[in-house]
Amino acid sequence: MRARRSLIDLDDLSGDELNDILDRAADFEDTEPAPLLKGVATVNLFFEQSTRTFASFNFAELRLGAHVVNLTPGDMSLATKGETIEDTALTLAAMGVRVLVVRHPEVGFAQRVAQAFDGHVVNAGDGAHAHPTQGLLDVFTLREEFGSLEGRTIAFVGDILHSRVAHSTIAGLQRLGAKIVLVGPEVFLPSEYAKPGIALERDFDAVLPAVDAIVLLRIQRERFAAMPLSDAEYVARYQLNAARVARLHERTIVMHPGPYNRGMELDDTVLEFAGWRYAKQVRNGVFVRMAVLDFLVNGSP
Ligand code: NCD
Secondary structure, three states: OOOOOOEOOHHOOOOOHHHHHHHHHHHHHHHHOOOOOOOOEEEEEEEOOOOHHHHHHHOOOOOOOEEHHHHHEHHHHHHHHOOOHHHHHHHHHOOOOEEEEEEEOOHHHHHHHHHHHEEEEEEEEEEOOOOOOHHHHHHHHHHHHOOOOOOEEEEEEOOOOOOOHHHHHHHHHHHHHEEEEOOOOEEEEEEEEHHHEEEOOOOHHHHHHHOEEEOOOOOHHHHHHOOOOOOOHHHHHHEHHHHHHHOOHHHHHHHHOOOOOOOOOEEEHHHHHEEHHHHHHHHHHHHHHHHHHHHHHHHOO
16 A cells, blocks of 8 residues: 555545554554554644544644644734745654644635645644544544445434535545435535435434434534524424434434534433434544554554
8 A cells, every 4th residue: 555645535445555544543443553653754734613623633643642733813923024835834744744624614724734735744634524534533433333335324414514624524435335415404514415325305303213423513603604493493493302313223323523513403401312422522533643643653563
């Protein structure tokens, strides 16, 4: 297998590479890792707020022995001194930096960095486009739960239009043979999203008893000017609440990339539900990010 330099989206990975990363993540979950990134200079460039992804990359890098520096916009010359991201990338490369983890509100930003940087770039989220490590950790969590994903039905509910997580997770799930159902109002789920292997459903109640897993999504209010339907209407039609949880099959699991908004896409019943897997996803995120970094930096054994 050829060495791969960067991870911009899940579509970049072949089926074998995807499985390789998931298998490595499983190994990291089971055994204390060797210092596979010992001394590898790594910079996390986060231009957007982040709790989970930022902390998770940091822990993954530190557990593998990397040397880590974190930069946020206030720290960087490009915010106020007119430096381009390309020149920032050159500057960091000159210091021996080999890995850049990049989050930015602009679609294509991580790709731009990858073109300028002589090292590995991991996209930690670019606008509404892609978030491949979240996609991988969602797929990893589902694979742990069900073994094979072949023929399993996974529903995504809510603001699919603005969700980079949905985009990346769906790309991974399709690769592993899962069936996808997208659930939401037209304003968050345009009709043209229906494709082979991807069904559309406007009525959340219609899918509840039939799915293996539900991925709830936050309404990404920061990505549009005004809420296109009232919160009350959204809650009535799409909130996962006690009445809807009661209609799920006992083996159905519920996931959320976080941050979740209580009272919007879910109510507190969901947080008590036996199939709620949010904490498992967050925990798996560290192993999956360790696996991605090891895969990029060290290649195949
Ligand atoms: C998501 C993101 O930032 O895309 N969160 C995450 O990384 N776990 C989803 C969101 O912000 O709703």
